[in-house]
Amino acid sequence: MTLNRAEQLQKSMTLEAALDGLPAKIFVLKNAQGMRVSLMDIGATWLSCEIPVGKEVRDVILGVNNMSDHRIQEAYMGATVGRFANRIAQGKFNIAGQDFQTGINQAGNTLHGGPAGFDQYRWAAEQKSDQQISFSMCSKDGDQGFPGNLQVTVNYCLNENNELSIEYLAETDKDCPVNLTNHAYFNLMGAESEHDCLQHQLMIEADLYLPVNESGIPLGHFNAVKHSSFDFSEAKAVGRDLLSCAEQKKTAGYDHSFLLKDSHQDGESIAAQCISPDKKVTMNVKTTKPAIQLYTGNFLSGTPNRQGGQYQNHSALALETQFLPDSPNHPEWEQPCPILAAGEAYSHRTCYQFVIN
Numbered sequence: 001m002t003l004n005r006a007e008q009l010q011k012s013m014t015l016e017a018a019l020d021g022l023p024a025k026i027f028v029l030k031n032a033q034g035m036r037v038s039l040m041d042i043g044a045t046w047l048s049c050e051i052p053v054g055k056e057v058r059d060v061i062l063g064v065n066n067m068s069d070h071r072i073q074e075a076y077m078g079a080t081v082g083r084f085a086n087r088i089a090q091g092k093f094n095i096a097g098q099d100f101q102t103g104i105n106q107a108g109n110t111l112h113g114g115p116a117g118f119d120q121y122r123w124a125a126e127q128k129s130d131q132q133i134s135f136s137m138c139s140k141d142g143d144q145g146f147p148g149n150l151q152v153t154v155n156y157c158l159n160e161n162n163e164l165s166i167e168y169l170a171e172t173d174k175d176c177p178v179n180l181t182n183h184a185y186f187n188l189m190g191a192e193s194e195h196d197c198l199q200h201q202l203m204i205e206a207d208l209y210l211p212v213n214e215s216g217i218p219l220g221h222f223n224a225v226k227h228s229s230f231d232f233s234e235a236k237a238v239g240r241d242l243l244s245c246a247e248q249k250k251t252a253g254y255d256h257s258f259l260l261k262d263s264h265q266d267g268e269s270i271a272a273q274c275i276s277p278d279k280k281v282t283m284n285v286k287t288t289k290p291a292i293q294l295y296t297g298n299f300l301s302g303t304p305n306r307q308g309g310q311y312q313n314h315s316a317l318a319l320e321t322q323f324l325p326d327s328p329n330h331p332e333w334e335q336p337c338p339i340l341a342a343g344e345a346y347s348h349r350t351c352y353q354f355v356i357n
Helices: 005-012 065-070
Strands: 028-029 036-040 045-053 055-059 094-095 098-101 124-129 132-139 150-157 163-172 201-204 204-210 255-260 272-276 281-287 291-295 318-324 346-356
Touching: 005 028, 005 036, 005 045, 028 132, 028 150, 036 150, 045 346, 201 291, 272 318, 281 318
Parallel strands: none
Antiparallel strands: 028 036, 036 045, 045 055, 094 098, 124 132, 132 150, 150 163, 163 346, 201 272, 204 255, 255 291, 272 281, 281 346, 291 318
8 A cells, every 4th residue: 555645754764773872753734625744852843744635645735654754854944943033133132222143054044943952852742633743842031042931832733724824822931132033935736746846936025125134134125026026915836037136146046024014914814825736736835924025046056856866946925924134233123022021921823824825
């Protein structure tokens, strides 16, 4: 009998130990429509996303098949990243007059929480049903240089409308920057297909984007998307304007944050929409976060895939819902504060809906 992807991962991902010497735990969510989502306690990671498209089943996110490949990949595939997703310039920020220095791991900056971020943690897992699972962990005061004991919970819930909702909850005993997201890479033709992401149609409900330097650190001002290669206000092919301007050439493609319209930060409105080249799959993204980072997989080349080979640049795209990069150092920006105050609740959610056409 041929195993489906979820069954394969439950076997192959547990053959080798994770960094802590114990095998990973694999969990599966499923619905009556035939959609299956595989998840792992290491990094509270979204491992696979199988959706039925006609007579075929497409796994629409990039991933690996074994722990060895998971440990060597540096693309954060499907992982929950934190404490602070994206970049903090030089790993420095100040809260109430106190300076903090976090771990440096990318071009002199802190990326996705530092050298040992949440993607490397083993999270406690509680599967509550075939359609819901909860992951939780505690990041100790001083972890990667961040202040406060941070309690984090990530809830994944799959419904019958082929919606995977990810809820992020956190609280701390000291004021601290918190910015949690999932780093899945999407290819709606199938992760192991011959297609890249460049012919996908993409729409983002944003009027402004954030220019950056060569290391992805914001320059401090916003640019209008209108009349630029960053205009996704109406759906267009991801590759249509790729590398057509100096701003993109700094980062070898799109790796920029788009400030969502206020009306599309409610978790109910479609903030971004991606359509497969064959128009059979539409992915709607809804979120309560103020921004989406579009990353077109500019440096995926060499990342192990599920077939014993490697993904290539632009094999998929990421749509990371989050606060703006380096926002702890930009209190002048008009957006929700990225500093979680002691005793207050961090609560955000993002939903990925897959519509089969």
